Amino acid sequence: MTINLKTLEKLRLLINEETEYRSGPKLVAFFNSLGFNDSYGKGFPSRKDFTDDKLNRLNGTADLDKAIKSLFAPVNFISRYSELDQFISQFNEYLAFDGWQVIRDKTQIKFKKAGEIDFEKTEQNTELKEDEFLNREFEEVKIELIGLDGTITEILNLRFEEIKKCLSSNAPLSVIFMCGSTLEGILLGIAMKRPREFNTTNSSPKNQEGKVKPLHEWTLNNLINTAYELRLIKEDVKKFSHSLRDFRNYIHPFQQLSSRFNPDKHTAKISWQVLKTAIYQLGK
Secondary structure (H helix, E strand, C coil), X not given: CCCCHHHHHHHHHHHHHHCCCCCHHHHHHHHHCCCCCCCCCCCCCCHHHHXXXXXXXXXXXXXXXXXXXXXXXXXXXXXXXXXXXXXXHHHHHHHHHHCEEEEEECCEEEEEECCCCCHHHHHHHHHHHHHHHHCCCCCCCCHHHHCCCHHHHHHHXXXXXXXXXXXXXXXXXXXXXXXXXXXXXXXXXXXXXXXXXHHCCCCCCECCCCCECCHHHCCHHHHHHHHHHCCCCCHHXXXXXXXXXXXXXXXXXXXXXXXXXXXXXXXXXXXXXXXXXXXXXXXX
């Protein structure tokens, strides 16, 4: 199988951190199982460069098929099959441009030729799901129900009220910053009360030595993925949290420029709904 650069990039993200965080030694083991003979040690390149190099070498060979099958092997997703199907669905959006599709047939991963892409239908389905998420109402959204310490709860409540003012003032960038920092504060507070659970998940971020990073070094994305793995939040929060990821980076105007990130009122509404939904689910 031969795939394009965009598909290779998505495959690298799935291997390196999206399906699980793979440290340098784990990446070496993953690719050695496909016929390579590398070792991890001094002078090891970045995880990104290492995986890109291996995938470029595999591209166009039968071993690329083996890599994809190994990545999505259902045995690695026991009691997480719905999450596996979501990963496969995301990858298929890219793989369709190469004329292929990944299929999970119970415990087997197979490939088949992809049909013509129906862009209009895809966009309609995405909009429908997004509309359903945005229109969801909650009986009670209270930070107090999460059970954090009183002082931090008071601060988070003040931010909650400030977000409402930013929404009514049509200040989308401010909404995203506030929603992101508030959600990060909530999840970090929970992680600090339950460090053992957070530190022993597949999603917990690791350093170059493969050790779990201290909680204060975790990104919002790390906290969201781990909370999802622990079933503290549901798939909808994880799915629509893209507008909050790496929100700190956009505080710097040049980073915003290079990323071409231009939030609008719609993005702000999604961010606000992600925060409310997360608080509701965590409170439950």
